[in-house]
Amino acid sequence: VYLGADPLRPPQRINPGARYRAMEQFFAADGFRDAGAAMMTSTASVQVNLDAGPRSGWAQRVRLAHALGPTMIAIAANSPMLGGELSGWSSTRQRVWGQMDSARCGPALGASCDDPGTEWAHYALNAPVMLVNDPEAVAVTHYVPFIDWVDGRVLLGDRRPTISDLEYHLTTLFPPVRPRQWLEIRYLDSLPDAFWPAVVFTLVALLDDPAAAAVAAEAVEPVATAWDTAARVGLRDRRLYTAANTCVALAAERAPAELAEPMQRLARAVEQGRCPADDFCEQVSEHGAAPAVARLARGGL
Known part of the structure; x- marks a missing residue:
């Protein structure tokens, strides 16, 4: 996949699975029908999985993984079109995620991030339940924070949740950095082969090299929350x-x-202030959207 969003086809679910059918129903009931459909069917990213690292450095590492987000989005932006239209955004994929429910798709950790484990638990408990397996996935079409299900204020499927329900609930949370015993970094647009290895290496180097991490943390601090601008x-x-x-x-x-x-x-x-979206827009302007996509598929920039 060479772009972060489908530039040609309208968002439409193809996967017949019960989970995706239920997700579609949930987003429609939750007021995010269009963004949910676009997210599920028309966006793609390069997801980078990194070790959590030593416990003593968790807070600093997780804080930096979040703070790097806007800068890395700006570097990797590669989705200027969606459904046949130029959106006016460099990363339409990130715009779509920004239109989703922040309790499920917004950053999971606060700016201080002094205790990532506690903050992630708070995020997960307060996020609304999307699906209940009964035994197939069934959409929860009214707003029920997971903590309300745990406390018995609301019973879903006429019962309280099990450990399996909690584990499944965590798979329905989509923050830009998702803790999963490791760090799953989800904010990079999908990129052509000519770009993604360098972009991924940049992200990994800034997180794994202590000297680079220290300089990067200072460099990105002014834009650490500039997700929409990026x-x-x-x-x-x-x-x-x-x-x-x-x-x-x-x-x-x-x-x-x-x-x-x-x-x-x-x-x-x-250095030229260009991201992959700029290259694609030039190709679209010169040749049209479909030929530009075909060129990408053949390995062209």
């Missing part, structure tokens, strides 16, 4: 541009030989 204008925002250049330069200094060329390509693009 999705809308990408590197055209001066603060995001500055943070992105610092971050990519840090990663480039640490790149292995086999990534030298991809990192140089990424560094040039970021």
Whole structure:
């Protein structure tokens, strides 16, 4: 998948599974019909899984994983179209996620993030229940925070939840950084092969290298919550541009030989204030959307 959102087809569920049918029903009842449909059927990302790291460094690591989000979104933005229309956003995929219920899809951890485990538990308990397995997935079409089910204020399926229900509930929460005994980072648009290795390496290097992490944390602090700005204008925002250049330069200094060329390509693009969405928009302008998609599928930029 070479783009973060389907540029041609309207959002429409194809998967016949009970879970996805129930999700569609839930989003319709919850007031997020259009965004839910687009999220499920028309968006794609590069998901990066990283070790949680030593317990003593959890808070700092999780805090940085969140703080890097807007800058990395601006670097990797690659979804300027959805359903046949230019959206006006560099990352329409992130825009779609921003339109979803923040109790389920917003950042899971507060800015301080002093205790990630406690904050994640609070987030999960207060998020509304989406589905109950009875035995197949059934949508919960009224607002029931999981804590209300636990406490017995509301009974779903005429019962209180089991451990299996809790585990399933956690699979229906979609924050940009999801703790799963490791960190599942979900905020990068899907990218062409020419870009994704360098983008992923940049993210990993900034989190795994202590010296790079310290500099990156300071660089991205001014834009640590600029999720919508990053999705809308990408590197055209001066603060995001500055943070992105610092971050990519840090990663480039640490790149292995086999990534030298991809990192140089990424560094040039970021220095020019360009993201992959800009390349795709130029192709669409010159050739049309369908030919531009075909070119991407053949490996062209």
